[in-house]
Amino acid sequence: MAVPAEVPVLEVEGLSHRFGERKALDGVSFAIPAGRFVALLGLNGAGKTTLFSLITRLYNNQTGGIRVFGVDMRRHPARALARIGVVFQQPTLDPDLTVLQNLRYHGGLHGLSSKRITESTREELTRIGLADRADERVRSLSGGQRRRVEIARALLHRPDLLLLDEPTVGLDIELRRQVLDHVHALCRERGLAVLWATHLIDEAWADDGVVVLHRGRVLAAGPVAELRAEADGVSLGEAFGRLTAAAAPRGGAP
Ligand SMILES: Nc1ncnc2c1ncn2[C@@H]1O[C@H](COP(=O)(O)OP(=O)(O)OP(=O)(O)O)[C@@H](O)[C@H]1O
Numbered sequence: 001m002a003v004p005a006e007v008p009v010l011e012v013e014g015l016s017h018r019f020g021e022r023k024a025l026d027g028v029s030f031a032i033p034a035g036r037f038v039a040l041l042g043l044n045g046a047g048k049t050t051l052f053s054l055i056t057r058l059y060n061n062q063t064g065g066i067r068v069f070g071v072d073m074r075r076h077p078a079r080a081l082a083r084i085g086v087v088f089q090q091p092t093l094d095p096d097l098t099v100l101q102n103l104r105y106h107g108g109l110h111g112l113s114s115k116r117i118t119e120s121t122r123e124e125l126t127r128i129g130l131a132d133r134a135d136e137r138v139r140s141l142s143g144g145q146r147r148r149v150e151i152a153r154a155l156l157h158r159p160d161l162l163l164l165d166e167p168t169v170g171l172d173i174e175l176r177r178q179v180l181d182h183v184h185a186l187c188r189e190r191g192l193a194v195l196w197a198t199h200l201i202d203e204a205w206a207d208d209g210v211v212v213l214h215r216g217r218v219l220a221a222g223p224v225a226e227l228r229a230e231a232d233g234v235s236l237g238e239a240f241g242r243l244t245a246a247a248a249p250r251g252g253a254p
Pocket of ligand 1: 045
């Protein structure tokens with residue numbers, strides 16, 4: 001179905017979430033258009049994983065709305081979720097299965113036909129340069145290769161939005177750069193919208209978008225360049241530091 005270019009791939013509006021007395025998210029709003037890489041920057045406990053859990057419907061949103069290409073997550077969860085791919089914080093590949101078996105299993109869970117799984121796995125493995133490792137056990141791959149297989153797996157059903165929750169944890173500098181390069185290329189070449197949660201400032205590049213999440217609130221959202229310009233041209237790290245330092249501590253338990 002053709003979608004007007006102006007409809008954001010992801011719209012989050014006024015989203016709040018509590019764990020008992022603890023407010024983990026407080027009126028979170030932002031949008032991501034097609035082809036955009038957006039870094040969700042936040043310190044530990046900022047609410048990044050809670051936000052991902054709401055977007056992937058692990059939790060029901062209590063207040064506010066989530067729309068994927070205009071499809072309301074609460075009213076039409078299956079339609080909205082079908083357009084999302086997710087890479088979790090913790091590795092979720094089975095190390096004793098081969099790369100291909102891991103991918104085929106996931107494709108089956110998404111209800112893809114055997115033919116479509118074969119086509120998609122071939123395409124994705126070629127894209128990440130691991131087509132010749134398809135029949136090896138995941139255990140024999142490096143950390144960076146495993147991460148790329150997880151990204152390939154998340155793309156098998158051809159989603160429009162890719163969510164990655166701190167996907168470079170445990171990777172060295174070179175592997176981190178490779179994974180970042182790979183995901184940026186997916187945005188450019190395939191028009192994928194990406195939400196990349198991280199506490200590492202340098203993972204947001206100059207041309208990316210950024211959402212600064214702090215203690216459950218969005219302190220800033222927009223292009224990295226705009227955020228820096230508003231802070232008199234300082235680095236993103238400095239701008240982030242100023243924003244979070246200026247934010248008044250919230251009442252109640254953090
Ligand atoms: N299941 C839960 N029950 C109670 N409190 C929770 C639960 N999950 C998260 N929280 C709290 O909600 C807040 C946000 O946590 P969340 O895990 O979303 O942050 P985060 O930005 O992903 O942090 P990290 O970078 O450490 O993973 C924290 O105060 C956390 O303690």
